[in-house]
Amino acid sequence: MSHNNTAHINGLVAISPIAVFLLFYLAVSLIVGDFYKMPIAVALMVASAWAVIIMRGTPLSKRVEIFSRDAGSSNVMYMIWIFLLAGAFASLAKEIGAVEATVNLALKYLPAEMIIPGLFFAACFISLSIGTSVGTVVALAPLTVELAQSESGSIPFFVATVLSGAFFGDNLSFISDTTIAATRTQGCKMNDKFKANLWIALPAAIATLVLYIFIGARVSHAELINDTNPWLIIPYIVIIATALMGINVTVVLSLGIVTAITMGLLSGFKILDLFGFMEAGIDSVGNLVIITLLAAGMLGLIKAAGGINYILSLLTARINGQRGAQASIAMLVSLVNMCTANNTVAIITVGSLSKSISQRFGIDPRKSASLLDTCSCIVQSLIPYGAQTLLATALAGISPVAPWPYMYYSWMLIGMVVLSILFKFPRHLNKRP
Incomplete structure (x- = not known):
């Protein structure tokens, strides 16, 4: 057997844990007909065990050491620390009524013709503030359905409006899981990636907003007024302002938590209840922490076995220049996201590989992080089995595929990604800092 054939077989074996993960997850999901019945953590655990088994020629203790070392690396631990803070803040802000206050401030006084663009803007602002598209859907979906019914409008269209805004903020937010994963894996600052x-995102959002303004000109609505404390929006203002200043994200989240606790106490909540809200938020990211550890450890074994170098050679064999390299990063994270239905997991899975590609072809880490985050959010917004779409359509009582034709922002964002690759913008990112 030739050296090339041997290297090819060894490379396939080295990357087989990724195939085991994707095939195991997809096969079970397709058999039961539900992409959320098969826990991703279990699929990753099986793939991780397979990664340990196939690494021959190395003592078992050494294989476990490699897995543990990469799972417990400083980057991964820092990412998990941020996840915990973000979960605590998001839950705390929601329970004290900050989300409802934000919704009402954004929508309460809008004229009839601005209700549709207002929904989009509110979803953009809330998701940008709280860093989660799922949380935004939970906050806005019930109101959205009520609005659509009162206007005799298309419920799928109204739901798609909220989903689009939710993914705008999820893509850009400083405390979004995808932003955290993309920036940490690529080694750039959050404000630079923003x-x-x-x-890429702002032109698509502006074009979508203009479209909604034209559509909304034909809408009339009944007034919806809910009494809330407008001062409860302050924790979100603190988060956005301090993040835009470039302050360390752990400090940003800590300040947001302190502000939310203060507003909660002023609103009559007991301190122990507020701590309970924080605990619930921390618990909510527990599965994400486990997924992060398993994915990082598995990829560490794949890298040690030569799998990363093998994939790099395959992906870059016919790449000519930065355009091809950027397209390969975009396609890689998109394909993995389609298989996992989780944009954060997709970024974590391909993050180190994307960084290697960007370093080899001189792509600025800010651009590679942007591509990872944006493309994963695009796919997540369009697949009918994504958590956000399933949740929104379940609350609305419609089919998961119903909003798909109305996801104008996602379609425009695809166009902007393609243009950014073809014409290499932002221009200042064509040279590494």
Whole structure:
């Protein structure tokens, strides 16, 4: 057997844990007809065990050491620390009524013709503030359905409006899981990635907003007024302001938590109840923490076995220049996201590989982080089995595929990604800092 054939077989074996993970997850999901019946953590655990088994020629203790070392790396631990803080803040802010206050401030006084663009803007602002598209859907979906019914409008269209805004903020937010994963895996600052992302996401969002304004000109609605304390929006203002200043994200989240606790106490909540809300938020990210550890450990074994170098050679064999390299990063994270239905997991899975590609072809880490986050959010917004779509359509009582034709923002965002690759913008990112 030739050296090339041997290297090819060894490379296939080295990357087989990824195939085991995807095939195991997809096969079970397709058999039961539900992409959320098969826990991703279990699929990753099986794939991780397979990664340990196939690494021959190395003592078992050494294989476990490699897995544990990469799972417990400083980058992974820092990411998990941020996840915990973000979960605590999001739950705390929601329970004290900050989400409802934000919704009402954004929508309460809007004229009839602005209700549709207002929904989109509210979803953008809330998701940008709280860093989660799922949380935004939970906050806005019930109100959205009520609005659509009162206007005799299309419920799938109204739901798609909220989903679009939710993914705008999820893509850009400083405390979003996807932002955290993309920036940590690529080694860039969150505010720098935010600025790079604006060149792609903002034009698509503005175009979508203009479209909604034209559509909304034909809408009339009954007034919906809920009494809330407008001062409860302050924790979100603190989060956005301090993050835009470039302050360390752990400090940003800590300040947000302190502010939310203060507003909660002023609103009559007991301190132990507020701590309970924080605990619930921390518990809510427990599965994400486990997924992060398993994915990082598995990829560490794949890298040690030569799998990363093998995939790099395959993906870059016919790449000519930065355009091809950027397209390969975009396609890689998109394909994995389609298989996992989880944009954060997709970014974590391909993050180290994307960084290697960007380093080899001189792609600025801010651009690679932007591509990872944006493309994963695009796919997550369009697949009918994504958590956000399933939740929104379940609350609305419609089919998961019903909003798909109305996801105008996602379609425009695809166009902006393609243009950003073809014409290499933002221009200032064409040279590494």
